[in-house]
Amino acid sequence: MKREIKVYSEIGNLKTVLLHRPGAEIENLIPEHLSRLLFDDIPFLKVARTEHDNFAKVLSDNGVEVLYLENLAAQAIKDKQIRDAFLDEVIIESEVDSKDIAKSLKDYLFSLPEKEMVDKIIAGIRKKEIGLSEENDDYPFIMEPMPNLYFTRDPFASIGKGITLNSMRNHIRHRETIFGKYIFKYHPEFKDSNIPLWYNRDEEFSIEGGDELVFSHEVIAIGHSERTSVEAIKKAAKTIFEAGESFKTVLMFDIPKSRAFMHLDTVFTMIDYDKFTVHEGIEGNLKVSALSYDYKNKDLIIEEQEDSLERILSKYLKREITLIRCGGGDRVIGRREQWNDGSNTLAIAPGKVITYERNYITNEILDKHNVNVISIPSGELSRGRGGPRCMSQPIWREKLIY
Known part of the structure; x- marks a missing residue:
């Protein structure tokens, strides 16, 4: 069997996904060294595994093929x-x-x-x-253990027919990308697929998968965050454009450089053609740079702009956009549910998402907006500060029908 990468949206029917089932690395967290390993707490492995197995079952029950990083490696x-x-x-x-x-x-x-x-x-x-x-x-x-690896979204990211094999911001996570390198280079199902690298793990500047969102076959969004640099975004964008992919624009979102806004997908995710979940902290005027490509002069064209998230998304997705606030925008509820990744959803089809059940207010609001919500237990998984999107790396999505 020959496998390829095919991800041209955030919401197309998800057919194949890569996960990592939490293992002994979780029990090798030590309280006085938590910050070094980018954790705030120590999940209970037995329960975390049960929750993760349920996540995988929900995916399988909805027609998604689940692959495990550790098995492929x-x-x-x-x-x-x-x-x-x-x-x-x-x-x-x-x-x-x-x-x-x-x-x-x-x-x-x-x-x-x-x-x-x-x-x-x-x-x-x-x-x-x-x-x-x-x-x-x-x-x-x-x-050292690799407790962050169950967030398979970050070490590499599927974009179009290729991947960014990421240069991680924190040294403690850099080894995670070795698995991606060997899987795509040597695994019998991937090695002959000629999967292009849009960015490589040995690059100087950092980029992480939680900042990389594929809105459509024409538009990519990448967050300039605490963990992803401008230089990396420009280099990845240029490589993608020069490869002749269908993408026409890379939107570079400038978001606050703090752990609360760790990645772009912690503050908003796409859940339907015209709907996004959003954390109120990213509303208001945003600085966004639209990157396109001058094929004659072989260089990037950068258009800087400042506008609301809603208007920027409407402009580039060419449709009216509805933003659904985490916790309904309530100052207490919104912040509590955002802490537990209320804005980090995984779309498995247009308007059909997997969320954490503990964010029940946000889930109720999504339901009122005609979004099909599948909520999963997350008492222990959420202690790692990542949601369903963080825990999953799409390999194949069906093409959207517009």
């Missing part, structure tokens, strides 16, 4: 030489200074079956597992 490194290169890369990026310790790590990992090896790399490796003492060290890991 294990299948991609079955060849001994590929596995050897993969381990070298993982260990180098884990910043193991000692050659002897690096060798011990590699020998330990190489002795494991591929899937167990991938799971162990994601979970993190304690010093005692390779015979080192932990007694006089506050931090027991020689290879």
